Amino acid sequence: MSLSNSYKRLLLAITMMVALSACQSTPTTLYQQVGEQAGLERLVDAFIKQIGQDEVVFPYFKQTNVSHFRAGFITHMCDVLDGPCTYEGDNMVQIHTGMKINEHDFNHTVDLLIAAMNEVRLSHSLQNKILARLAPLRAQIIKI
Amino acid sequence: MKWVSFLATLLFCNTALAGGKLLATPGVSQIEGSAGGGIVPWAQLAGYASEDEWSIGAFCSRGNVKNYRLDVCGVQGNLFNRIELSYAEQEFEVPALNTRIEQKVSGVKVRLYGDIVYSDWPQLSVGIQHKSLKDGKVAKLLGAGSTRGDDIYLAASKLHLGALNGYNWFWNITARYSEANQTGLLGFGAKHADKSWLLEASSAVFLSREVALGVEFREKPNNLGLGESHWRDIFIAWFPNKSLNVTAAWLDLGSIAGVDQQTGWYVSITGYF
Numbered sequence: 001m002s003l004s005n006s007y008k009r010l011l012l013a014i015t016m017m018v019a020l021s022a023c024q025s026t027p028t029t030l031y032q033q034v035g036e037q038a039g040l041e042r043l044v045d046a047f048i049k050q051i052g053q054d055e056v057v058f059p060y061f062k063q064t065n066v067s068h069f070r071a072g073f074i075t076h077m078c079d080v081l082d083g084p085c086t087y088e089g090d091n092m093v094q095i096h097t098g099m100k101i102n103e104h105d106f107n108h109t110v111d112l113l114i115a116a117m118n119e120v121r122l123s124h125s126l127q128n129k130i131l132a133r134l135a136p137l138r139a140q141i142i143k144i
Numbered sequence: 145m146k147w148v149s150f151l152a153t154l155l156f157c158n159t160a161l162a163g164g165k166l167l168a169t170p171g172v173s174q175i176e177g178s179a180g181g182g183i184v185p186w187a188q189l190a191g192y193a194s195e196d197e198w199s200i201g202a203f204c205s206r207g208n209v210k211n212y213r214l215d216v217c218g219v220q221g222n223l224f225n226r227i228e229l230s231y232a233e234q235e236f237e238v239p240a241l242n243t244r245i246e247q248k249v250s251g252v253k254v255r256l257y258g259d260i261v262y263s264d265w266p267q268l269s270v271g272i273q274h275k276s277l278k279d280g281k282v283a284k285l286l287g288a289g290s291t292r293g294d295d296i297y298l299a300a301s302k303l304h305l306g307a308l309n310g311y312n313w314f315w316n317i318t319a320r321y322s323e324a325n326q327t328g329l330l331g332f333g334a335k336h337a338d339k340s341w342l343l344e345a346s347s348a349v350f351l352s353r354e355v356a357l358g359v360e361f362r363e364k365p366n367n368l369g370l371g372e373s374h375w376r377d378i379f380i381a382w383f384p385n386k387s388l389n390v391t392a393a394w395l396d397l398g399s400i401a402g403v404d405q406q407t408g409w410y411v412s413i414t415g416y417f
Contacts, residue, residue: 103194104164111166114353124352125310132305138262
């Protein structure tokens, strides 16, 4: 097999992969794809469970009122994922100031969110689209 | 024996000390010892150390093409995700001539800017690879000017989350200033040949968190007038956890020392501690 043929096959495979998944009739917003309010609640509950079992991230939540965090995070995610909500709680800077979250602990929390998304069986591509929406918030969260 | 002890170390050392990066984001180990793809150094630094951590990695790779074989083992250190130090030993077998060429490569890479996932602009690093041949007999015979040389490179990398219909897309571009013939294995420079800027590039799609499928290209000079070809490969990289990477590739290295059609396979394993 010559390499130029391998290249063509690879390109074809990628094109087909992209084209095929574009054929599926997907709901318009990420909020709908997650499963709207009920889906978000399942995801956030799974995330809270992950945090509760984690010795690195749990200490950051020692002072946190879990039901307040749960309601705020669900509304925030609903807003970020183009759902019919407007998040009006404390902004990311206000919430995380003084926590001094470092790069390691931030990425570890991302790992926990991915574990939660796996637990509620969100597809790989939907997970990535959600992460892409959340990633720009990092600058308002770490090292403050 | 080297392989056996290496694998044993990996099996028993399954917990990463520094796990501050996201899975797969350090890339893999390239043949000159730097973090990269298989043949191109990338802007990422080896290992999972974030800015408050350090890490150590070790790797072995084998490239097997029609008339030659390259074996490499090396170590990499990451200091606070700012500086990468690497050292690699290469053994290049030429069965037809019953010859083995040995080269040592010491590398330093400095991250200048950014993070491949989070920064608005691509991560940017500058690096140097100092190479020296143990025995320059073959290099001299072919007309190389020197048996040691330094490559300097500038690399830019970016991972775009969900960019390809939800799949993560990675790319890297590297500009290398070098006079190395066949990456230094056939010496450095020649009469009437100077250092030149060479373009290298990689791109990959992550099919899952653990598996990436990609391609690479490495421009090569033709100092010796032996028709040295640009290198290409297609690779699949597997990251089962933050301690281990296994990469396999299909190589097209073109003409080496006047012998055409050097295609074959490549396999590489890296452990992070």
